Amino acid sequence: MxxxxxxxxxxxxxxxxxxxxxxxxxxxxxxxxxxxxxxxxxxxxxxxxxxxxxxxxxxxxxxxxxxxxxxxxxxxxxxxxxxxxxxxxxxxxxxxxxxKSFAKVTSNKAYPLSYLLKKRSQFAQNSELYLETGGMHGACIVDEQGGITIREDIGRHNAVDKIIGHALRNCLQPERLILLTTGRVSYEMLSKAAKFGFPVIGSRTAATKQAVQLAKYLNIEVIGYLRGKMATIYTSLGRVENDLSVDLAVEMH
Missing domain, CATH: 3.10.20.10 (Ubiquitin-like (UB roll))
Known part of the structure; x- marks a missing residue:
């Protein structure tokens, strides 16, 4: 074993x-x-x-x-x-x-679904603490050049706080960044992303109904179940381009 x-x-x-x-x-x-x-x-x-x-x-x-x-x-x-x-x-x-009082996101940058899936795979392959223990959450930002930065923690919301702290300390602008997370996107996770201004959030698992409602209100694109060659696009705001076969069952909500 x-x-x-x-x-x-x-x-x-x-x-x-x-x-x-x-x-x-x-x-x-x-x-x-x-x-x-x-x-x-x-x-x-x-x-x-x-x-x-x-x-x-x-x-x-x-x-x-x-x-x-x-x-x-x-x-x-x-x-x-x-x-x-x-x-x-x-x-x-x-x-x-x-x-709901947070500023709404105005970015019009769009990404191919294949690109998001590729970055999600790179995120998983480079999550050192998860690979070592099998019991960690992670958060990752993808910058405009395609570079990734990862932070990990026992708590999914702690990992997101860590990656936001990294972005804040390095004066990164949110408009051209993607936030990826291993955890469920619940309302408090959505609130952290919204406070910083991420226009796109992707997760390997689900988003809650409350988070999706807030995301639509704040104009944030939320994609769940980013795994292999599948995804669920919860918000359909035009920031994700489905460049893959419809046989891959990208579910539009």
Whole structure:
């Protein structure tokens, strides 16, 4: 029997301007990217320069963040928390109503379905932690030149925060990027992608009804079940060109 190693998860406390926000279950990799991505996704920062410093203490399991602006914890924690589903469970402060207030995506860039399937395959082949353990989620951005960048975590939403943090720290513009994920696209996953402004999201599995409704409202193309030579296009906004045989059963929703 070919046994894989066990995936790691650690309790890590996020402290903002001296105030302990919460303890998160995370994979101990790319924690700086996660910090930037999570704080952006949840509206604590609008750009990377809003963070003055990040200090990660792996032995204590803490991430200490200094924001340039004052942190009003009373205002933040008066908002209702929404607990996310799935492994590496997290929390978001955005409701579906909040997400609907995000800016709508205006990109008109279209991609052949064969291209998305090829990039999804490259993503899978280069997900090192998944290949090592068989129990990790991943998120990947495809840039305009076809290059891929991957981040992995025990939690699918943590992986997306990590890749958003990478994009934010490197001043990448979302209009020409594709977001690929191994996890189910639920409303909180859609909200993270929408906050950054990704015009196309592809997943190896399904999207929830709520996520599809939000995607249509925010003009985001969502493609599920990107595997081998198949896909489900949930939103049909014209950003995916089916250049493959109809026998491949690309289901239009």
């Amino acid at each position: 070919n046994r894989k190693g066990c995936p790691d998860e650690y309790p890590i406390s996020l402290i903002i301007n001296g105030y302990e926000m919460a303890v998160f279950q995370l994979t101990n990799s790319d924690l700086d990217d996660w910090t930037y991505g999570y704080l952006f996704s949840e509206g604590f920062i609008q750009e990377a320069s809003d963070i003055e410093s990040v200090h990660i203490n792996e032995s204590l399991g803490t991430i200490n963040v200094s924001l340039r602006a004052d942190f009003d914890e009373t205002h933040v924690f008066s908002k209702k928390k929404h607990y996310t589903a799935g492994c590496g469970r997290g929390v978001t402060f955005f409701s579906m109503t909040d997400v």
